[in-house]
Amino acid sequence: MRSFSNVLKTLRIDRGLTQEQLAEQLNITKQAVSHYERGTREPKNQEMYEAIADFFNVDMNYLIGHNAQTSLNISDDELRIINAYRQASDDIKNAVRAVLRIGG
Numbered sequence: 001m002r003s004f005s006n007v008l009k010t011l012r013i014d015r016g017l018t019q020e021q022l023a024e025q026l027n028i029t030k031q032a033v034s035h036y037e038r039g040t041r042e043p044k045n046q047e048m049y050e051a052i053a054d055f056f057n058v059d060m061n062y063l064i065g066h067n068a069q070t071s072l073n074i075s076d077d078e079l080r081i082i083n084a085y086r087q088a089s090d091d092i093k094n095a096v097r098a099v100l101r102i103g104g
Contacts, residue, residue: 002065005039011056011063012037025086026051055086 012022012033019033026033026048035041043049053063085096 003039004042004064005037007063007065008033008052009037011058015056022055025055 012019017025019037020030023030023033028048032041036043043052049060049063053060056063085093088096
């Protein structure tokens with residue numbers, strides 16, 4: 001069984017992110033990411049685990065090393081759209097939400 005620290009590091013590297021970039025996305029320090037990846041510390045609350053799982057679009061059980069399913073069955077294109085949305089400004093997010101409400 002893989003550990004949270006190994007899974008996190010693998011996900012970060014697979015996405016081509018530095019520890020600093022991941023820290024910015026999660027609103028934590030680079031040092032916290034480093035500790036998580038080295039296994040010297042784990043997130044203090046469930047919300048941080050959820051934020052990490054959501055960011056990488058993985059199942060929580062995969063993130064903590066309980067199973068091998070990595071994704072929530074989405075395509076690479078969908079993952080790129082999700083990640084672009086996460087990095088977008090609030091104005092862009094509001095516009096996307098408005099379009100989805102109109103079109104949906």
